[in-house]
Amino acid sequence: xxxxxxxxxxxxxxxxxxxxxxxxxxxxxxxxxxxxxxxxxxxxxxxxxxxxxxxxxxxxxxxxxxxxxxxxxxxxxxxxxxxxxxxxxxxxxxxxxxxxxxxxxxxxxxxxxxxxxxxxxxxxxxxxxxxxxxxxxxxxxxxxxxxxxxxxxxxxxxxxxxxxxxxxxxxxxxxxxxxxxxxxxxxxxxxxxxxxxxxxxxxxxxxxxxxxxxxxxxxxxxxxxxxxxxxxxxxxxxxxxxxxxxxxxxxxxxxxxxxxxxxxxxxxxxxxxxxxxxxxxxxxxxxxxxxxxxxxxxxxxxxxxxxxxxxxxxxxxxxxxxxxxxxxxxxxxxxxxxxxxxxx
Amino acid sequence: xxxxxxxxxxxxxxxxxxxxxxxxxxxxxxxxxxxxxxxxxxxxxxxxxxxxxxxxxxxxxxxxxxxxxxxxxxxxxxxxxxxxxxxxxxxxxxxxxxxxxxxxxxxxxxxxxxxxxxxxxxxxxxxxxxxxxxxxxxxxxxxxxxxxxxxxxxxxxxxxxxxxxxxxxxxxxxxxxxxxxxxxxxxxxxxxxxxxxxxxxxxxxxxxxxxxxxxxxxxxxxxxxxxxxxxxxxxxxxxxxxxxxxxxxxxxxxxxxxxxxxxxxxxxxxxxxxxxxxxxxxxxxxxxxxxxxxxxxxxxxxxxxxxxxxxxxxxxxxxxxxxxxxxxxxxxxxxxxxxxxxxxxxxxxxxxxxxxxxxxxxxxxxxxxxxxxxxxxxxxxxxxxxxxxxxxxxxxxxxxxxxxxxxxxxxxxxxxxxxxxxxxxxxxxxxxxxxxxxxxxxxxxxxxxxxxxxxxxxxxxxxxxxxxxxxxxxxxxxxxxxxxxxxxxxxxxxxxxxxxxxxxxxxxxxxxxxxxxxxxxxxxxxxxxxxxxxxxxxxxxxxxxxxxxxxxxxxxxxxxxxxxxxxxxxxxxxxxxxxxxxxxxxxxxxxxxxxxxxxxxxxx
Numbered sequence: 049x050x051x052x053x054x055x056x057x058x059x060x061x062x063x064x065x066x067x068x069x070x071x072x073x074x075x076x077x078x079x080x081x082x083x084x085x086x087x088x089x090x091x092x093x094x095x096x097x098x099x100x101x102x103x104x105x106x107x108x109x110x111x112x113x114x115x116x117x118x119x120x121x122x123x124x125x126x127x128x129x130x131x132x133x134x135x136x137x138x139x140x141x142x143x144x145x146x147x148x149x150x151x152x153x154x155x156x157x158x159x160x161x162x163x164x165x166x167x168x169x170x171x172x173x174x175x176x177x178x179x180x181x182x183x184x185x186x187x188x189x190x191x192x193x194x195x196x197x198x199x200x201x202x203x204x205x206x207x208x209x210x211x212x213x214x215x216x217x218x219x220x221x222x223x224x225x226x227x228x229x230x231x232x233x234x235x236x237x238x239x240x241x242x243x244x245x246x247x248x249x250x251x252x253x254x255x256x257x258x259x260x261x262x263x264x265x266x267x268x269x270x271x272x273x274x275x276x277x278x279x280x281x282x283x284x285x286x287x288x289x290x291x292x293x294x295x296x297x298x299x300x301x302x303x304x305x306x307x308x309x310x311x312x313x314x315x316x317x318x319x320x321x322x323x324x325x326x327x328x329x330x331x332x333x334x335x336x337x338x339x340x341x342x343x344x345x346x347x348x349x350x351x352x353x354x355x356x357x358x359x360x361x362x363x364x365x366x367x368x369x370x371x372x373x374x375x376x377x378x379x380x381x382x383x384x385x386x387x388x389x390x391x392x
Numbered sequence: 393x394x395x396x397x398x399x400x401x402x403x404x405x406x407x408x409x410x411x412x413x414x415x416x417x418x419x420x421x422x423x424x425x426x427x428x429x430x431x432x433x434x435x436x437x438x439x440x441x442x443x444x445x446x447x448x449x450x451x452x453x454x455x456x457x458x459x460x461x462x463x464x465x466x467x468x469x470x471x472x473x474x475x476x477x478x479x480x481x482x483x484x485x486x487x488x489x490x491x492x493x494x495x496x497x498x499x500x501x502x503x504x505x506x507x508x509x510x511x512x513x514x515x516x517x518x519x520x521x522x523x524x525x526x527x528x529x530x531x532x533x534x535x536x537x538x539x540x541x542x543x544x545x546x547x548x549x550x551x552x553x554x555x556x557x558x559x560x561x562x563x564x565x566x567x568x569x570x571x572x573x574x575x576x577x578x579x580x581x582x583x584x585x586x587x588x589x590x591x592x593x594x595x596x597x598x599x600x601x602x603x604x605x606x607x608x609x610x611x612x613x614x615x616x617x618x619x620x621x622x623x624x625x626x627x628x629x630x631x632x633x634x635x636x637x638x639x640x641x642x643x644x645x646x647x648x649x650x651x652x653x654x655x656x657x658x659x660x661x662x663x664x665x666x667x668x669x670x671x672x673x674x675x676x677x678x679x680x681x682x683x684x685x686x687x688x689x690x691x692x693x694x695x696x697x698x699x700x701x702x703x704x705x706x707x708x709x710x711x712x713x714x715x716x717x718x719x720x721x722x723x724x725x726x727x728x729x730x731x732x733x734x735x736x737x738x739x740x741x742x743x744x745x746x747x748x749x750x751x752x753x754x755x756x757x758x759x760x761x762x763x764x765x766x767x768x769x770x771x772x773x774x775x776x777x778x779x780x781x782x783x784x785x786x787x788x789x790x791x792x793x794x795x796x797x798x799x800x801x802x803x804x805x806x807x808x809x810x811x812x813x814x815x816x817x818x819x820x821x822x823x824x825x826x827x828x829x830x831x832x833x834x835x836x837x838x839x840x841x842x843x844x845x846x847x848x849x850x851x852x853x854x855x856x857x858x859x860x861x862x863x864x865x866x867x868x869x870x871x872x873x874x875x876x877x878x879x880x881x882x883x884x885x886x887x888x889x890x891x892x893x894x895x896x897x898x899x900x901x902x903x904x905x906x907x908x909x910x911x912x913x914x915x916x917x918x919x920x921x922x923x924x925x926x927x928x929x930x931x932x933x934x935x936x937x938x939x940x941x942x943x944x945x946x947x948x949x950x951x952x953x954x955x956x957x958x959x960x961x962x963x964x965x966x967x968x969x970x971x972x973x974x975x976x977x978x979x980x981x982x983x984x985x986x987x988x989x990x991x992x993x994x995x996x
């Protein structure tokens with residue numbers, strides 16, 4: 049409890065620091081605070097896997113922060129100022145892109161992400177996937193005019209591809225969610241140079257949907273695909289909404305996950321990058337497959353028939369109000385898209 | 393006397409008399425019998441002599457047009473009957489031959505339980521054939537055409553319990569159908585170009601395009617068993633002998649040639665079509681004659697001789713001499729029908745024996761039949777002043793004196809000598825020498841039902857040639873002067889064939905054993921045509937179909953390129969990438985460093 053309070057407040061401090069900084073050192077400091085603060089959260093369960101995940105996380109994030117510092121130093125050496133928005137020289141901007149890719153989990157720096165997520169508990173995983181991605185994204189947004197388009201597009205396409213292919217072979221839900229996060233990062237990064245607003249929009253919607261999923265599977269305590277098949281007995285309506293949320297993550301039209309994908313594709317075609325648009329769209333088909341598989345396992349296999357084994361009826365378990373709000377939002381937001389587009 | 397009125401009325405009366413035995417049981421529930429049908433045909437024959445006489449007297453032609461089918465407002469199809477030289481002469485001849493055949497059939501088919509149905513079928517066939525002949529537009533002709541085709545199918549497969557009969561009937565229908573495609577093609581062209589199906593609408597003097605003419609030639613090839621569509625005619629011998637006599641000697645097989653005669657004005661302008669007819673006819677006649685040389689079944693020999701004569705008729709058409717072709721049709725009807733009837737008498741008397749190697753010495757036991765058979769064979773060979781002479785000899789003379797393809801000429805001459813050879817072989821093996829039949833066959837000729845038709849037809853074979861050529865005015869001047877050798881070519885060739893046959897028959901007594909060699913094999917297996925076309929083409933077609941359906945569509949499209957291919961591709965990719973994620977942090981960090989270095993160096 050006390051440790052939790054310290055960790056959570058440190059997280060909030062670090063995030064706020066990074067977001068509102070103008071100087072590179074402040075940004076770096078905020079990121080470091082975040083890294084350190086989340087370490088005890090990951091290692092909470094004292095399981096060897098969790099410890100391993102903690103170690104990996106620390107190593108990767110530390111090196112990423114170092115790279116960040118290096119790039120800002122080089123920029124200071126070359127241009128003489130520490131302003132975040134004036135990172136114009138190609139070398140430091142490339143280094144910065146690498147560093148942030150490492151932090152976000154873009155390909156080819158994504159190897160740590162699935163294992164870390166698998167090693168942590170569901171709530172920590174939620175924090176890792178959503179909250180901790182926010183500062184690096186902000187940094188990327190701030191420096192977006194000066195980044196290398198080719199590099200970013202390559203990273204994005206590779207991320208989507210790898211996220212799709214790797215996700216096909218997984219049975220652990222947390223790993224699947226890791227790979228889905230990698231793909232979504234790819235989508236976010238591809239449009240950052242042309243319309244940063246869309247990146248932000250994608251990030252918000254992604255956060256909402258992933259949070260809904262994490263909270264749902266936390267409530268029903270599902271960790272594996274096989275567990276998911278019998279989860280409907282615990283809280284039947286929840287699995288139904290889980291299906292909708294998953295499909296929304298996949299980007300299917302009447303649900304709100306369609307909005308970012310659609311807008312990104314539109315922007316890409318406006319920029320005459322139709323090949324890229326086609327490739328990303330096709331690759332997200334792969335992730336659609338495993339989302340469908342998840343949805344299928346959760347809802348379509350067994351109910352409403354009776355099954356032959358012991359069921360886990362926990363009829364009194366209450367669902368968190370946050371869960372339900374987030375789930376609803378993630379499924380039904382599409383009609384509000386004009387309003388969303390107008391806001392920054 | 394109002395001659396046109398008499399002409400029209402007597403033709404209509406003839407047709408009505410023919411149709412009556414078919415319609416009466418349908419309308420009034422009266423019973424038919426073979427004798428009624430025979431009587432009806434005899435009456436029609438006598439009635440049809442009237443219009444023919446009128447025509448011969450005054451060269452009066454007439455066309456009757458009845459009510460019209462209006463398909464569209466500007467395409468009308470009347471029922472119009474054309475009475476000109478061809479139809480008016482054909483009617484008596486066909487009716488005469490049919491009458492004799494029906495009389496014969498009352499003896500031949502006495503043990504048949506459904507004899508009345510058989511006779512009705514024969515009558516329906518005759519009606520269709522007469523419709524074909526008298527038609528003035530292609531529509532009516534097509535009705536007759538299809539009618540004879542269907543009746544041929546029903547009659548060949550009369551003994552339908554026999555598998556070979558069914559196959560033969562199917563063969564006949566299929567080959568006829570292929571020919572019908574040509575006819576329909578021509579009709580469609582006519583309908584779209586000349587907006588009418590009347591035959592007397594001539595085309596403009598310049599050349600008719602080749603397409604409708606090809607259609608007509610295809611139709612004639614199918615119906616009249618020219619070279620490529622010929623296997624159905626020998627196979628059609630599975631039917632009863634009266635059927636063979638009526639259909640496949642005198643009437644149906646000449647329908648194709650008749651069509652070409654009718655549409656002659658179209659053909660005569662296009663030299664390519666004429667040459668095609670010529671060569672096709674020459675090949676057909678030679679091929680059929682070659683096949684007839686080694687046949688042992690008496691009906692098949694006669695069938696092949698029919699095929700050969702049809703080729704000769706086609707050659708005549710190719711020479712631009714339709715009247716001569718028609719003359720040959722008419723004379724050929726007599727002696728061919730007679731030959732078939734003689735063979736029918738032989739077969740029944742020998743208790744179902746059709747192999748000439750098992751007949752012999754029948755001259756003494758069946759004098760009338762064998763004498764008439766000899767007369768028929770002589771007429772077929774073109775012996776001077778019998779019926780065949782007037783047509784056949786004239787054809788060969790015209791062939792020799794006209795400016796055309798000398799290869800066709802050569803083939804036709806060769807075929808003529810072969811005709812002599814196989815006819816003589818048949819005659820000798822059947823009639824002379826010692827008996828080879830089993831001794832228990834009840835051989836007699838006592839029933840007048842056998843002898844009367846045969847003798848009547850013999851009379852016709854002898855006199856028809858003379859009568860027809862005397863009374864019909866030729867539209868083209870026949871060649872009058874030619875060198876002596878050319879004039880006597882036909883006779884010399886025939887004589888050569890006879891001498892050859894006699895020599896070979898003498899050799900059969902002195903040689904040890906007949907050996908197989910390539911030529912005899914070719915002749916025996918009908919030129920390898922049947923197995924080649926029937927098996928090869930169908931097998932290839934089916935094989936290709938299988939390849940396309942299962943291999944191309946199922947395997948390739950569905951498995952490799954379509955869904956399954958994609959699935960396996962993704963599966964491989966997934967497996968490969970899973971192998972990359974080993975879990976060791978050192979590898980990860982190393983790859984991170986490497987990627988950074990690469991990217992820096994590539995962008996700098």
